[in-house]
Amino acid sequence: MFAPTEVIFAPTSRCNLFCAHCRVRRGPEELEPGAAVRFLEGCAEAGVERVGFSGGEPFLRPDFLEAVIRAAVEEGLLFDRLMTNGTWARDGAELRSTLGRIFDAGFDGRVGLSWDLWHGQGAGEAAAFVRACHEASGRRDPVELAWSRSKGDGDLAARFRVLADALGGALTLEGGEPAAIVDAPGAGPGPDAADGEALSVPIVLTPYSAGADEDAWGGAEWFVDDFCEGPGQVLYVHPDGSVAPCCGFANENPELILGRMEEGATALIARAAEKPRVATCYGKGLGRQREEMEAAGFRFPGKTADQCFFCDWLCARERG
DSSP: OOOOOEEEEOOBSOOSOOOTTOOOOOOSOBOOHHHHHHHHHHHHHTTOOEEEEOSSOGGGOHHHHHHHHHHHHHHTOEEEEEEEOSOOOSSHHHHHHHHHHHHHTTOOSEEEEEOSTTTOOOHHHHHHHHHHHHHHHTOSOOEEEEEEOOTTOOOHHHHHHHHHHHTTEEEEEETTEEEEEEEOTTTSOOTTOOTTOSOEEEEEEEOOOOOTTSOOOBOSSOOOOOTTTTTOSEEEEOTTSEEESOOSGGGGSGGGOOEEGGGOHHHHHHHGGGSHHHHIIIIIOHHHHHHHHHHTTOOOSSBOSOHHHHHHHHHHHHHO
16 A cells, blocks of 8 residues: 655756766756645645655755755654765855755755765765765764665775764774764763764665666565565655656656646545556565566566566566
């Protein structure tokens, strides 16, 4: 059952970077703040609790972010992530000014900084962005690091230690993997520190997710069906005003588009059950769909542990 708890706005498809792994469709479309605020109000009435921002590069539209953030505060909604590459500002003055506008508008969620080999920022550049967020928010915990894996990653712990050193902090590991950057032992504000005074930069490591046009059938086992709880049950508003039911990269497929923002959240949520691919994702399950295809005699090229790849592949197969 599709029951979204979050709305994610992608205010623009523009970006100052051209990352090889990005599948966002580039174009001139951009969301209008007033229309987005009206949709947001309908989302709140429909039971949506959180707001997030993606792109493109959302910081290329600070006017949009500021308007929607203020509206979300008025509606009593919570904030999730505001994703960014952190390199959009022309200089330090623009960086500090724009971040100040966002935090002053009431944003208190995580700024998700995409820092990896795909985006190409150095540790010094990433550290400067994190420190600017600390200054603008008055806190030392508003940033989360998102690292999308690639073949050239090498020793991730060593890479993150360089960033931790640049921030004057220490890297923590879980299972040998980078987990967070925190205050170095003996250097923090102490156990009685007020909320937000201690350095805290969580690290999220994600695997590369292949698209339907790639040969990604070499998995050792099939994905475990979670009814898309991993990508998340959301209303994802694309820059052209179309709305998808998830934030996975496959969400630009026509089979996953619920309708348009101006139709309102209630109507779009109700329509989810009428869209066969959406109903499969949130009702029957992609895993069950695979089992039914195999029972009917279909033989897949291999296995995949990536449900987003499988969903994208199914959408492409239906069109083709």
